[in-house]
Amino acid sequence: MSSAAITQLLQNNSIWQASQKSVRRPALSTGYASLDKQLHYRGWPKGAVTELLLPRNGIGEIRLVCPLLAKLSSQTGYICWINPPFRPYAPALSHQQIDLTKLIIIRAKSTQDTIWAAQQAMASKACSAALIWLPKKTLTNEMRKLTLAAKNGNCWGFVLRDQILQQQSSAAALRIVMQNKQAQQNLSIIKQPGGWSGQQVKLNLFPERAYWNATPVNQWPVYNTSNQPKDNQQLSLKGNSNKLITEHKPLSFAKTTLVEAASTPSLH
Amino acid sequence: MWLSIRLPQLPLESVLVNVNNQQKITYSDKSIHSNKTTHSGKIANSNEKLSPACAIIEDNLVYCLNQEAHQRGVRIGQNVTSAFAFCDHLQLIERNKYQEAQQLQNLAILLYQVSSSIKIQQPQWRENLSIQQALLSLEIGRSLQLYRGINNLIDVVSLLLIEEPVEFQLGIGHSEKSARLLSHYPLASSLQSIPSIEAKELDNNPQAKIDFELVNKQLEKIPVELMEIDYKSIEKIQSVGFKTIGELAHLPESAIRKRFGVDTYRYLMQLFAKLADPEDYFVPPESFYQKVEFIDVVHHRQGLLFPIKRLTQQLCQFLRLKQKSCQSLYWELFDSEKNTIGFEILISESLIDSKVYIELTQLNLERYTLHAPIEAIALTANKLNELTSESKSLFEDSGDFKQDNHFIHKIRAKLGNNSCYQIAQRQEHVPELASSYSMEINDSRLVQEASHHKYISLSLALDINQQTSRPAWLFEKPKPIQFNQRKLLWKGELQIISSQEKITSYWWKKNVARDYFLAEHQDGTIYWVFFDQEKRQWFLHGIYG
Numbered sequence: 048m049s050s051a052a053i054t055q056l057l058q059n060n061s062i063w064q065a066s067q068k069s070v071r072r073p074a075l076s077t078g079y080a081s082l083d084k085q086l087h088y089r090g091w092p093k094g095a096v097t098e099l100l101l102p103r104n105g106i107g108e109i110r111l112v113c114p115l116l117a118k119l120s121s122q123t124g125y126i127c128w129i130n131p132p133f134r135p136y137a138p139a140l141s142h143q144q145i146d147l148t149k150l151i152i153i154r155a156k157s158t159q160d161t162i163w164a165a166q167q168a169m170a171s172k173a174c175s176a177a178l179i180w181l182p183k184k185t186l187t188n189e190m191r192k193l194t195l196a197a198k199n200g201n202c203w204g205f206v207l208r209d210q211i212l213q214q215q216s217s218a219a220a221l222r223i224v225m226q227n228k229q230a231q232q233n234l235s236i237i238k239q240p241g242g243w244s245g246q247q248v249k250l251n252l253f254p255e256r257a258y259w260n261a262t263p264v265n266q267w268p269v270y271n272t273s274n275q276p277k278d279n280q281q282l283s284l285k286g287n288s289n290k291l292i293t294e295h296k297p298l299s300f301a302k303t304t305l306v307e308a309a310s311t312p313s314l315h
Numbered sequence: 316m317w318l319s320i321r322l323p324q325l326p327l328e329s330v331l332v333n334v335n336n337q338q339k340i341t342y343s344d345k346s347i348h349s350n351k352t353t354h355s356g357k358i359a360n361s362n363e364k365l366s367p368a369c370a371i372i373e374d375n376l377v378y379c380l381n382q383e384a385h386q387r388g389v390r391i392g393q394n395v396t397s398a399f400a401f402c403d404h405l406q407l408i409e410r411n412k413y414q415e416a417q418q419l420q421n422l423a424i425l426l427y428q429v430s431s432s433i434k435i436q437q438p439q440w441r442e443n444l445s446i447q448q449a450l451l452s453l454e455i456g457r458s459l460q461l462y463r464g465i466n467n468l469i470d471v472v473s474l475l476l477i478e479e480p481v482e483f484q485l486g487i488g489h490s491e492k493s494a495r496l497l498s499h500y501p502l503a504s505s506l507q508s509i510p511s512i513e514a515k516e517l518d519n520n521p522q523a524k525i526d527f528e529l530v531n532k533q534l535e536k537i538p539v540e541l542m543e544i545d546y547k548s549i550e551k552i553q554s555v556g557f558k559t560i561g562e563l564a565h566l567p568e569s570a571i572r573k574r575f576g577v578d579t580y581r582y583l584m585q586l587f588a589k590l591a592d593p594e595d596y597f598v599p600p601e602s603f604y605q606k607v608e609f610i611d612v613v614h615h616r617q618g619l620l621f622p623i624k625r626l627t628q629q630l631c632q633f634l635r636l637k638q639k640s641c642q643s644l645y646w647e648l649f650d651s652e653k654n655t656i657g658f659e660i661l662i663s664e665s666l667i668d669s670k671v672y673i674e675l676t677q678l679n680l681e682r683y684t685l686h687a688p689i690e691a692i693a694l695t696a697n698k699l700n701e702l703t704s705e706s707k708s709l710f711e712d713s714g715d716f717k718q719d720n721h722f723i724h725k726i727r728a729k730l731g732n733n734s735c736y737q738i739a740q741r742q743e744h745v746p747e748l749a750s751s752y753s754m755e756i757n758d759s760r761l762v763q764e765a766s767h768h769k770y771i772s773l774s775l776a777l778d779i780n781q782q783t784s785r786p787a788w789l790f791e792k793p794k795p796i797q798f799n800q801r802k803l804l805w806k807g808e809l810q811i812i813s814s815q816e817k818i819t820s821y822w823w824k825k826n827v828a829r830d831y832f833l834a835e836h837q838d839g840t841i842y843w844v845f846f847d848q849e850k851r852q853w854f855l856h857g858i859y860g
Binding site for chain 2: 102103104105106107108109110122123124125131132133134135136137138139140141142147148150151152153154155156160163164167168171172173174175202227228230253255256259260
């Protein structure tokens, strides 16, 4: 093999050289020191797809990526959430210092559309990070497509899927299985670029938990869930608040209150 | 000084232009060739044999025909039966005046960059006027300095027109009418009347004035039947024995007026630039609307691509001329069952880029199924903004990622307009009102400018929400859950792990009184639950993701 071919190979980022373990690869810190320590790139790899395998949605995966998203949202480039399982809640995200003007939520009906939208977003070079929620399906080719798109756009791609799929191979560069046990999140790295995998990390993604006072059941506030409390007269009226107002105000005012009440956000 | 562009084949071209682009290629090939060699302006019909015999008819009479048909013996003014007798495979197409006018207007928009004084002449017969062919006339006297001489200007005009699928003849005269008449003749003859000036002298005397005497000499040779007056007057002039305009013009003015009427007199005066023409210049329209009707119906999407490209290019020309950018395009497809498919395309960038427009149109088109063959397609653009010139920084310092939301518009074009949204925080105490959803995507460029506002709003937001953390996911509707006096039950057991947070608001409208808790599910997920004081019921409201 000629030397030109070798230098060409050495320039390829996807080839790992044992001798160059210390070379810094494009990555950005996860924001969790213990996790950074276990990753050979010392952070989330750039221009690659990271796969998070979860037992179910909502076990702290948003918290896990929040430090990265907060950092990226202070720079140019959009952050896309594609097909999130629930509605993201603005106050929580801005509390995590994410600039909401950079956040774009994309809804796609089919898996095919989801992949297409993700490819468009990641390859556009205008998108710094994309979080993609995929269904419980084997999507080997689709994962490869996403990897290519992330490489083209040189952005951070995250795929969130069910942990069942950890047995199947995937084109994602970094694969992490996430579980929560005893108020902690256990991450096991099953594949990562730049070296061996198999590391286990324990993270406390909800540090504020220490300030929550877990109260035993017998000290819970006691609510009478039956709809008609007997003793308190005011409480009995509370069940129908509109009625309460109409009884005390003139009739013309009561009409407007009723209309207004209809336009207030309904919970049920 | 006027430049006149005669478009003899316009009725044919305006109809055929939407059929295929094969035609266009053959046109432009040959016109470039002839232009380079002779610079005559009159385009030879050498390659016309490639296209089959074709003629435009109006009121059952042949109105316009191509070279192939002409060689077979078909002539203008013949009726349909005799035309078929000469050429049995003749393709006859009904004249479409609307498309002609549209094509003429497009050319005027195209040429507007050369001169802002353009007159459009459509073929017409009135009492004192007979114009056989469509014409565009440009006042070029004031454009000469910019183009540094007449030759450069004619080169520019020819290059612009060669791109278009039209045949044209050029003529230059001292008045609009003389230019129109001289456009019957090769351009070289009208160029003779312009004194050629060296490039050096041009700086001192850029307005190379046309020589009136020479033009008049040219005009005098022209036979009277080419005059743009009604044929009765021409007959009258010929019956007296005049053959050329020169013979007629040598008569005393009063005699002409007396013998041949005021209209003929006025025409001659305007022809020799002794009398001013009424100024009726072309004004570009305020908004863009164009419709293309197909001769053959289009059955599949691929076939629509060519007309879409043409219309988009025309739109770009229009936008460049007006120096406007458009926010949205509206396409309409008319099918043979009288149904209309209409769709709107939103455009983010303020750039005029036909490639972007076509790409977004194609993506949008994929969402529709064509139930019947398409007969016509129309494009409207009426939400026009001033084109803002953006100053880019000399050194790229925007980091790794572009400030560009084109991909959002692409996704919207394919997946529907409400597929992308943004969230924003609001100063509301009731949790579900504190997060709002907007379909408008913030332009990151504008956001950056307003970044100092952001910090203010951020600090305000912190006031309310810093002390308590909020769940990352919020259900659209709170889910009612069971409480059996000992445990909360929802797909398993929930245990309250925090103290309560009371949220009470909107007592003046619809009372909201809730006690919020954090609850840990037996599988480890942390939920946000509340007890509704109004409904006396526990609810699940969010997840700490």
